[in-house]
Structure formats: C-alpha cells, structure tokens
C-alpha cells in the first residue's frame with residue numbers, strides 16, 4: 001500500500017501529467033543529455049511523461065518502473081506514436097541490468113520515494129555501478145518546503161461527461177528525525193454519480209538537504225557534483241527554488257565502487 005501507483009493512481013497521474021507535460025524538466029534533461037550517444041536509463045519511468053519525448057528526440061533510452069499500471073500507459077502511448085520502448089517492471093531494489101549507461105536520469109523527485117536512507121545510498125551505489133566511466137547521474141529533488149507546507153488535497157478530473165476521478169490527500173504526517181512525510185491518498189472513480197472504484201495509497205517521501213545529498217553522492221563514488229535550481233544550470237541557488245537538480249559524474253579512472261570506509265580517503269570533487 002506504500003507508493004504503489006495502482007490502477008486509479010496511475011490513471012490520475014496520466015490525466016494530470018500526460019506524456020510531454022513539462023515543468024521545465026523535459027527541456028532541461030534534453031539539454032543535459034545532448035552529448036550522450038550511448039544508452040540512457042530512466043528508473044521510475046512511469047507513464048513516459050519524460051521518457052517518450054526523449055525517445056522521440058532520438059535518444060537511446062530505456063526505463064523501468066515498479067508499477068505495471070504506469071508502464072501500461074507508457075507502452076500504449078509509445079505504440080500510438082510507433083515507437084519501440086525498452087521497458088521492464090522492476091523495483092529500485094530489484095533493478096539489475098547488463099547494460100552500462102552513459103547517463104541515468106530521475107526527474108519528478110522519484111528518488112525521494114526511497115524513504116530508508118540506507119536503501120537510498122545503496123541505490124546511488126547501484127547507479128554508479130551501472131554507469132560507464134565518465135557517465136552521469138542526473139536527478140531532481142523537491143524543496144522540503146513543498147513537502148511540509150501542504151495542507152491536504154482535494155482534486156478532481158472530469159474524465160468524460162459521466163465519469164469523475166477524485167483525489168483526496170491527508171495533510172502529511174512529518175517525521176523530522178527520519179526526514180520523511182506520509183500522506184494518505186484516497187482515489188475515487190465515480191460514474192453517473194455512483195462510486196465504482198476506490199484505492200488508497202500511503203504516500204511516503206524523504207527529503208534531503210542539498211549538502212546531505214551532495215555528500216551521499218560523493219560517498220557513492222561520484223565526483224563533479226553540481227546542483228541547479230528550477231532547471232537553470234549555472235545560476236546561483238535561491239530560497240525560492242522549488243526543485244533542485246543534481247548532476248554527478250562517475251570518474252573516468254575508477255573501475256567499480258569502493259566504500260570510503262575501505263579506503264579511508266575522501267572522494268573529493
């Protein structure tokens with residue numbers, strides 16, 4: 001029941017954030033990836049909101065996601081565009097691939113869905129191991145203000161004249177010690193005024209400090225870590241920025257991840 005993106009949640013996501021709907025992120029990722037000629041990976045690819053425009057732009061990109069309902073939207077949207085996506089149903093912890101990638105991207109704050117800090121660090125290491133030397137990991141996190149200042153949600157989508165979808169979200173329970181928020185999301189599908197389906201999801205996120213995530217990336221072996229605010233690379237970060245995008249590179253020289261505990265040395269920038 002946690003971060004499940006089930007049938008109704010996926011339907012609402014696809015109505016609210018269809019393929020190509022950009023928050024400035026699609027253009028940002030396309031620009032950051034323009035020098036990549038090798039394979040790219042999007043973990044938590046979802047309905048293909050970002051993935052399909054990148055595939056259409058000619059990038060060699062593959063994706064995985066834990067939700068088959070989300071992947072079904074990505075598959076059918078690809079099909080209507082005559083695209084051949086490379087997709088698999090896997091969780092972050094299950095993820096394995098024999099491919100090593102030029103870049104791994106995670107837009108939309110999906111990294112924050114990993115709420116156990118050890119699991120998040122393990123995932124960064126796994127991404128490191130799936131990058132070519134010199135390859136880059138680019139991921140977004142939301143400003144923690146956005147997580148904490150939400151007072152609850154009530155939204156609706158008129159799907160057709162007879163059908164209505166609603167989403168009611170509780171105000172988040174905040175765990176300041178573990179830096180997590182938990183909201184109860186209730187999705188409802190109404191037809192001709194009668195409730196035909198309902199779904200509940202415990203939506204759990206972790207927030208990261210900018211410095212904290214920079215250090216975690218360096219601990220995982222990355223260097224050249226840079227952060228942009230609201231998709232404006234090279235501009236100073238501001239308190240108003242809603243999204244922070246991290247870009248980190250696997251060094252050209254090292255072969256595989258070596259724990260800092262084993263070396264006793266800092267990775268440096």
Ligand SMILES: C[S@@+](CC[C@H](N)C(=O)[O-])C[C@H]1O[C@@H](n2cnc3c(N)ncnc32)[C@H](O)[C@@H]1O
Pocket residue numbers: 003004005017043044045046047048049050064065066067070090091092093107108109110113
């Ligand atoms: C916010 S959506 C992002 C979708 C897409 N990347 C985008 O930018 O619109 C988060 C996605 O993470 C997936 N997800 C949640 N937990 C996951 C896990 N443990 N492993 C893999 N994917 C997961 C969900 O199924 C959902 O499709």
